[in-house]
Amino acid sequence: MTTLNNVKDLAIQLMNKTFKVNAKGWTYDLSALDLGYYFEFSNKKRAFGTCNYVKKEISLSKPLCSVNLDKIDTQITDTILHEIAHAFCVHIYGTIDGRGHDWRWKSIAKQIGCNGERCYKIEDVNHTKSKYTYICKSCGRETPRHKKPTRTQACGICCQKHNFGRFSHDYVLELRVNY
Ligand SMILES: [Zn+2]
Numbered sequence: 109m110t111t112l113n114n115v116k117d118l119a120i121q122l123m124n125k126t127f128k129v130n131a132k133g134w135t136y137d138l139s140a141l142d143l144g145y146y147f148e149f150s151n152k153k154r155a156f157g158t159c160n161y162v163k164k165e166i167s168l169s170k171p172l173c174s175v176n177l178d179k180i181d182t183q184i185t186d187t188i189l190h191e192i193a194h195a196f197c198v199h200i201y202g203t204i205d206g207r208g209h210d211w212r213w214k215s216i217a218k219q220i221g222c223n224g225e226r227c228y229k230i231e232d233v234n235h236t237k238s239k240y241t242y243i244c245k246s247c248g249r250e251t252p253r254h255k256k257p258t259r260t261q262a263c264g265i266c267c268q269k270h271n272f273g274r275f276s277h278d279y280v281l282e283l284r285v286n287y
């Protein structure tokens with residue numbers, strides 16, 4: 109049976125492994141442990157894995173690992189490699205260009221055996237902003253929207269609370285364009 113200890117062992121094993129990474133016309137021999145990274149479980153419930161370049165910490169969510177122990181060879185391995193790729197990318201390209209999931213990260217991720225996809229990483233949802241955000245000036249609630257809404261909308265919560273659930277111009281949502 110797979111346990112959290114197996115997950116930790118796997119993480120440290122992969123962090124200790126030296127990978128060959130081609131970037132900027134060079135071949136780098138890199139291991140996350142050599143770069144000073146250490147492993148830690150986190151209690152985050154929304155991010156499967158994180159890579160903190162400042163603390164040099166790669167972490168996996170204890171709650172999410174616990175319910176995905178059957179996926180140690182797939183999802184968990186891929187998540188560890190995903191985070192190691194972030195560590196390498198920041199090492200090679202610096203903290204400004206090396207951040208995020210662009211072609212630089214993708215190339216490194218694929219070279220070290222990660223699928224280079226951003227699937228099931230809820231952290232990526234946080235990185236990726238929606239195109240629009242609805243904001244209620246009254247209660248402060250923000251709702252992400254990927255498509256431009258076609259008509260005016262009011263805050264459901266505020267209308268419910270202050271206007272018997274009926275539409276009110278007092279609670280019309282403001283639309284912010286994020287990019
Ligand atoms: Zn990531």
Ligand SMILES: [Zn+2]
Binds near residue numbers: 244245247263
């Ligand atoms: Zn509101």
